[in-house]
Structures are given as C-alpha cells and as structure tokens.
Amino acid sequence: MRLEEASAAIREAFPEAWVDLAVAITEFGGAAVLMIVLAVLYWLTRRREAALVVSYAVAGVGFILVLKTLIGLPRPPEDVYLIAYDGDPYGFPSGHAFAASLVYGGLLLAFDRYRDPVAIAATGVVIALVSLSRVVLGLHYLGDVIVGALVGLGFLLAVHAVVDGEPRRGFALGAVLGVPAVLVTGGDPDALVALGGSLGGVLASTRLGSLPDLRSRLEGGVLVAVGGTAIGAGVALESIVGSLLSNLLAPAAIVAVNAALFVAILLAPAAVGRLAIGPLDASR
Structure with missing residues (x-):
C-alpha cells in the first residue's frame, strides 16, 4: 500500500547534489510558507476569498x-532521511501533500480559477512537486503522498461545500477540529497553532465586510511590511511563551498568542487603512 520499492527507486534516481532544491520545494507544502503565501494574498488581493482558504487550511x-x-x-x-527531522513520527498520509492539495486547490476554487486549464495544470505541478520532494527526502513513502494529496482534495471538496463561501464557518470548523487534535496528539504545537488561529479567525472574520479596499501599491507595501512584522512578533512571542511557562500553562498561552496573531493578520487592513497613504499612480 505504501509503495516502498517505488519510493526507494525514486530516492536512488534523484541526484544528491540537488537535495537543496528538494528542500526548497518541500517548503511550499509547509506551514510557514503557506501562511506567508495566504497572508500576502489576503492583504493584496480578494480578501474574502483568501480568508476562506485560510480557514480551510487551519481546519x-x-x-x-x-x-x-x-x-x-x-x-x-x-537512515534514508536526507535532512534532519524532528517532527511527528507518523508518515501516513503525508501532511505536506495534504496541505498542498488543500491550499493550492482551495485557491483554485475560491478564486474561481477551476475552469482555467493553465491554472489547473500549474496547481497540479506544484502539488506533485511538493509530494515527490517528500519521497526524495526520505520522509515519506510514495503511497503516503498519493493518499495525502487525495485526502486533501476530498477534504477540500467537503469543507468547501459545508462552509459555502463563509470564512467564519470555516474558522468555526477549524476550532471544532482543533480541540480533538490537541487532545489526540497530546498538545502537538501544530494543533495548538491551528486551534488558536481558528479562534482568532472566528473573532476577526466578523469584520471582513467592513475592511477598506486597497488604495494603492504603496499602501499594499506598507500592509505587507506591517503584517509581516506582526507575524514575526507572533512567532517570537510563541517561542518565548513556550520556553518560559510550565507545561501546564504553555499550551493555553500558545493558543492565545496564535488567536491574537490571526486577528492581527486579518484586521491589519483596517489599521493600515487609517494611515494617510495617498494613491500611487500605476504608471509610475
């Protein structure tokens, strides 16, 4: 089922000199890069649609x-790993393949690009490359990533139908799924982040309809700078909280920090919109 022999053949056929390329590609299915991609799309493009995909991701x-x-x-x-790894010990199904399928496929659906053959092909290539990079790096078997991508697609279609275009429903679903995730995994950091992000998303998504439109490229640049700073501060604060507080208090604090971080990300346009930033002529 996990296609171990095929996985070994893929690993052996991949040149070790290109390991850094595989590492770079695999990050496009990781939480950090996906968070940055979705945040920038949210700040600079269609906010409701991008927020919808964010809710899919945390759920x-x-x-x-x-x-x-x-x-x-x-x-x-x-002994087949090509990089150091200290994450969860479970390999089936692949979380990176699942996330790539869910997020990049979600962008196709939310932004109404699912009828565009070029967009579909590009999305398929990204999902395939992220999935294969996990096999190349020795972190998954081929069967793990195939099932991960398929489960991601199935979850996407189900949640897209249930949420029905309402980001707050998606974040509420994320909170519902986040609680058992924290309990089943014994407080896995990713589960705590997802639960906190979902709770913050539920709070902030009530304001999505009142956020000001982006007025200029200059304002967009300021928004990315302010929002990026907020993300960096949130990540640093989470690390500090995790190291200073006891094992009993740290999980609750991490959830609270991430709830506040998602509120900051989603409501950053309101804060920047209050600044007197004039329009920038697109021809300049």
Whole structure:
C-alpha cells in the first residue's frame, strides 16, 4: 500500500547534489510558507476569498493530525532521511501533500480559477512537486503522498461545500477540529497553532465586510511590511511563551498568542487603512 520499492527507486534516481532544491520545494507544502503565501494574498488581493482558504487550511491541520495519529503508521527509517527531522513520527498520509492539495486547490476554487486549464495544470505541478520532494527526502513513502494529496482534495471538496463561501464557518470548523487534535496528539504545537488561529479567525472574520479596499501599491507595501512584522512578533512571542511557562500553562498561552496573531493578520487592513497613504499612480 505504501509503495516502498517505488519510493526507494525514486530516492536512488534523484541526484544528491540537488537535495537543496528538494528542500526548497518541500517548503511550499509547509506551514510557514503557506501562511506567508495566504497572508500576502489576503492583504493584496480578494480578501474574502483568501480568508476562506485560510480557514480551510487551519481546519485541515486539525483533521490531518487526528487522522495521522489514529492511523499511527511510521515514517520510513531514519537512515534514508536526507535532512534532519524532528517532527511527528507518523508518515501516513503525508501532511505536506495534504496541505498542498488543500491550499493550492482551495485557491483554485475560491478564486474561481477551476475552469482555467493553465491554472489547473500549474496547481497540479506544484502539488506533485511538493509530494515527490517528500519521497526524495526520505520522509515519506510514495503511497503516503498519493493518499495525502487525495485526502486533501476530498477534504477540500467537503469543507468547501459545508462552509459555502463563509470564512467564519470555516474558522468555526477549524476550532471544532482543533480541540480533538490537541487532545489526540497530546498538545502537538501544530494543533495548538491551528486551534488558536481558528479562534482568532472566528473573532476577526466578523469584520471582513467592513475592511477598506486597497488604495494603492504603496499602501499594499506598507500592509505587507506591517503584517509581516506582526507575524514575526507572533512567532517570537510563541517561542518565548513556550520556553518560559510550565507545561501546564504553555499550551493555553500558545493558543492565545496564535488567536491574537490571526486577528492581527486579518484586521491589519483596517489599521493600515487609517494611515494617510495617498494613491500611487500605476504608471509610475
């Protein structure tokens, strides 16, 4: 089922000199890059649609963590890893393949690009590359990533139908899935982030309809700078909180920090919109 022989053939065929390329590609299915991509799209493009995909992403984290933990199938042996890895021990299904399928596929649906063959092909290539990079790096078997991508697509279609274009519903679903994820995984950091982000999203999404439109490229640049600073501060604060507080208090604090971080990300346009930033002529 996990296609171990095919996985070994892929690893052996991949030139070790290109490992850095595989590492770069795999990050496009990781939480950090996906968060940055979605945040920038939210700040600079159609905010309701981007917020919808953000809600899919945080809901998906809780779902895939519970699924992986309950199935409990291990990753490949460490002697085939091409990079150091200290994350969760479960390999089936692949979380990166799931996330890539969910987020990039979600962008196709939310931004109404699912009828565009070029957009569909590009999305498929990104999902395939992220998935194969996990096999190349030795962190998953080929079967893990195939199932991960398919489960991601299935989850996307289901949540897209349930949420029905309302980001707040997506974030509420994320909170519902986040609670069992925290309990089943014993407080996995990703589960805490997803739960906190979902709660923050529920609070902030009530203001989406009243956010000001982007007025200029200059304002867009300021928004990315302010929002990026907020993300950096949130990540730093989460690390500090995790190291200073006791094991009993740290999970609740991490959830609170991430709730505040998602509120800051989603409401940053309101704060920047109050600044006197004039329009920038597109021809300049």
